[in-house]
Amino acid sequence: MSTPDPITPDPDTSDPSTPDLIASGPPPASRTQLLRWQFDLTWSLFEYHLERLEPNDFLWEPTPHCWTLHRCADGTWEPDWAETEPDPVPVPTIAWVSWHIGWWWSVTLDHARGRPPRKRTDITWPGEGAPTVRWLRGLRTEWQTVLDGLTDTDLDATAPFPWPDGSACTVAHTVAWVNTELLKNATEIGQLRLLRAAS
Numbered sequence: 001m002s003t004p005d006p007i008t009p010d011p012d013t014s015d016p017s018t019p020d021l022i023a024s025g026p027p028p029a030s031r032t033q034l035l036r037w038q039f040d041l042t043w044s045l046f047e048y049h050l051e052r053l054e055p056n057d058f059l060w061e062p063t064p065h066c067w068t069l070h071r072c073a074d075g076t077w078e079p080d081w082a083e084t085e086p087d088p089v090p091v092p093t094i095a096w097v098s099w100h101i102g103w104w105w106s107v108t109l110d111h112a113r114g115r116p117p118r119k120r121t122d123i124t125w126p127g128e129g130a131p132t133v134r135w136l137r138g139l140r141t142e143w144q145t146v147l148d149g150l151t152d153t154d155l156d157a158t159a160p161f162p163w164p165d166g167s168a169c170t171v172a173h174t175v176a177w178v179n180t181e182l183l184k185n186a187t188e189i190g191q192l193r194l195l196r197a198a199s
Contacts, residue, residue: 031155035175036147042179043140046186049193050136055129058095060196068093069125077125094192098132099125101185104162105139108178111161112146143178150175 059068067080067090079099080090092100103123110117126132155172162177163169 031152031172032147032150035155035172035179038179039143039147039175039182042183042186046182046189049186049190050133053094053129053133053189053193057193057196058098058128058132059093060192061093062192062195063091066091066093067096069095069099077127079125081120092188094189095125095128095132097185097188097192098136099123101182102132102135102139104181105143105178108161108174109139109142109146111159112174117161147175 061068065088069077069079072078077095077099079096102125103120106123107117109115126135150171155170155175157171158167159169159171159174161174163173
């Protein structure tokens with residue numbers, strides 16, 4: 001039985017957010033290069049939506065049962081939160097998802113750089129529009145620096161976050177988790193943006 005040819009995206013019909021990373025150059029030669037390639041691919045898909053976000057997108061509520069952020073008297077923003085996840089799960093706004101990205105990514109960076117990890121309440125959302133987009137892009141730049149400093153040997157070290165105590169998960173698991181969590185959240189933001197544009 002012959003092996004089918006790999007599918008090559010049609011440049012005339014594929015998603016405009018799909019980067020040249022998919023089919024350009026030789027395959028990654030190491031685990032660190034592969035994880036970095038996957039991160040860059042994930043970010044390029046996220047950037048497609050970040051470039052198109054409008055300030056009014058952030059606090060748009062797709063349903064009454066949702067989680068969002070609320071401005072406090074001192075001008076800061078407080079996210080909806082529950083220690084036990086509600087049932088049914090509230091639909092998050094773009095504001096909430098972007099804060100959530102900033103929270104988990106900031107704490108991941110704290111662990112990766114050997115800093116005392118911040119608490120959830122220490123993470124401040126910058127507000128609608130450009131300030132939050134700049135914040136997220138800044139986290140991306142800091143994470144790229146972490147990735148650039150990793151070797152394949154480093155990937156095998158035990159990682160404390162986001163895993164429970166006693167876990168055998170490694171730095172490689174954490175890097176792969178960041179890629180997956182970011183892709184999930186980017187998809188949520190993209191879908192919310194499209195829903196608001198179509199409503």
